[in-house]
Amino acid sequence: MTAPARTRDSAELIRAEEPVLAHNYHPLPVVVARAEGTWVEDVEGRRYLDMLAGYSALNFGHRHPALIDAAHRQLDRLTLTSRAFHNDRLAEFAERLAELTGLDMVLPMNTGAEAVESGIKVARKWAYDVKGVPADRATIVVAAENFHGRTTTIVSFSTDETARAGFGPFTPGFRIVPYDDLAALEAAVDETTAAVLIEPIQGEAGVLIPSDGYLAGVRELTRRKGCLFIADEIQSGLGRTGRTLAVEHEDVVPDVLLLGKALGGGIVPVSAVVARREVLGVLRPGEHGSTFGGNPLAAAVGTAVVELLETGEYQRRAAELGIVLRGALEGLVGKGIVGFRARGLWAGVDIDPAIGTGREISERLMREGVLVKDTHGSTIRLAPPLTITTEELRSAVGALGVVLGQA
Missing domain, CATH: 3.40.640.10 (Type I PLP-dependent aspartate aminotransferase-like (Major domain))
Incomplete structure (x- = not known):
């Protein structure tokens, strides 16, 4: 009788990729195993709020x-x-x-x-x-x-x-x-x-x-x-x-x-x-x-x-929640954010370079249970699923405030 395959943890899976995958990406060190709506879960069962949505490929969330x-x-x-x-x-x-x-x-x-x-x-x-x-x-x-x-x-x-x-x-x-x-x-x-x-x-x-x-x-x-x-x-x-x-x-x-x-x-x-x-x-x-x-x-x-x-529902949600996102980000300007640009549920956020690079801020947010992606320099992008709730959106920006305050 064949023994069941042992489940590898996140660190093992990341190490296993190194010799067999082309190194054309530099992903955050999180290994996603399951997802539903605006949330993803890693191999160990830790949950993260997805604020990237696959670069807008997941506008309707995971597994709509x-x-x-x-x-x-x-x-x-x-x-x-x-x-x-x-x-x-x-x-x-x-x-x-x-x-x-x-x-x-x-x-x-x-x-x-x-x-x-x-x-x-x-x-x-x-x-x-x-x-x-x-x-x-x-x-x-x-x-x-x-x-x-x-x-x-x-x-x-x-x-x-x-x-x-x-x-x-x-x-x-x-x-x-x-x-x-x-x-x-x-x-x-x-x-x-x-x-x-x-x-x-x-x-x-x-x-x-x-x-x-x-x-x-x-x-x-x-x-x-x-x-x-x-x-x-x-x-x-x-x-x-x-x-x-x-x-x-x-x-x-x-x-x-x-x-x-x-x-x-x-x-x-x-x-x-x-x-x-x-x-x-x-x-x-x-x-x-x-x-x-x-x-x-x-x-x-x-x-x-x-x-x-x-139906127009998702366009309306993006417009209405975009106002919430903009207001929450405005509260962090001068407190680690030097500026941002936003339209609907999409924002480019410029972090004070003295606090960290975009990659460093993304890694810190990951430890707070929020997934984002950096772009050039100290800029991060926020693009959550259009199904996100007001509470989840405020929570994500709140986590950013915590990360910025830790510097």
């Missing part, structure tokens, strides 16, 4: 009942066909996602980086077929400090040397301008420009929110110059900022919308390029694809996500 039910029901029927065949879940997913976003057509993919890569390809194809840009001359204008993913093409237009160093040669065809600078953007756009690719809020850079009127200015400029406006809402979209999309804060409708993360409900990777018909209509069979893109399981979960957003 409606999403789990949709996945279970689909698992019992059909998981994958590939796009070599039609499946009975894809049409509804595309119809409802297009309706939710106010656009016409959907190109389903899997990861956020795939959505960005697909958006770039579509923009270039549109530039050649519709705008009349000479072959291989199309350019795309992007913003400095951007984060759109980590594929070779995407890091080609990153300004983060950690993401770039050692991965060249880089893909040409991109022009980088300062974020939130309409004059610089206008100077960079010319007759070869296929698109302007912008994050409505720069998450990785520290939740940088542009000046009022910037997004509307990008929309007006791209329309006037005859190029596409691509909004990367992979982190900012689907309820995070208190609206379905962050561009809605300025009543802007882009030509192309990139979605991911929360679209998969924290269950499966789902992403999408959503665009005007005349843009996505440039694709023809064989020109682009993905084996798993638009698979029945992903479509079923994605449809359930759209159903949750159609």
Whole structure:
């Protein structure tokens, strides 16, 4: 009779990863084994409040009942066909996602980086077929400090040397301008420009929110110059900022919308390029694809996500609780926080460097039972599930106050 396998503790599991996993991440030393709602539990049974929500992939919390039910029901029927065949879940997913976003057509993919890569390809194809840009001359204008993913093409237009160093040669065809600078953007756009690719809020850079009127200015400029406006809402979209999309804060409708993360409900990777018909209509069979893109399981979960957003409940929660978050953070300014930026349930918090780096503050918060993620320098990001309660939110910021007071 085989003896049951011995359960390894957190320290053993972390050590076991070292020789067999590529070291492309530096996670906090917590080993999550279970999760429900806004809480996760480690191997030893310690509970932590999740204030990161998988970089917005878990906007609806861990194991949301409606999403789990949709996945279970689909698992019992059909998981994958590939796009070599039609499946009975894809049409509804595309119809409802297009309706939710106010656009016409959907190109389903899997990861956020795939959505960005697909958006770039579509923009270039549109530039050649519709705008009349000479072959291989199309350019795309992007913003400095951007984060759109980590594929070779995407890091080609990153300004983060950690993401770039050692991965060249880089893909040409991109022009980088300062974020939130309409004059610089206008100077960079010319007759070869296929698109302007912008994050409505720069998450990785520290939740940088542009000046009022910037997004509307990008929309007006791209329309006037005859190029596409691509909004990367992979982190900012689907309820995070208190609206379905962050561009809605300025009543802007882009030509192309990139979605991911929360679209998969924290269950499966789902992403999408959503665009005007005349843009996505440039694709023809064989020109682009993905084996798993638009698979029945992903479509079923994605449809359930759209159903949750159609109620407006989660957008309202993010807006209302965002006021609570902002008020709680304001109480810590000058008491360890030197500043912060927040929209909805999303905040970049700048810690006094004398108190600690972002990583050090994250580790201290972990010991207080709160999980966050640092970004550059002494900045941490707060992005809890939209299902968090007022009490849980106040508790998390209270823990931050305790950590700052310990310095």
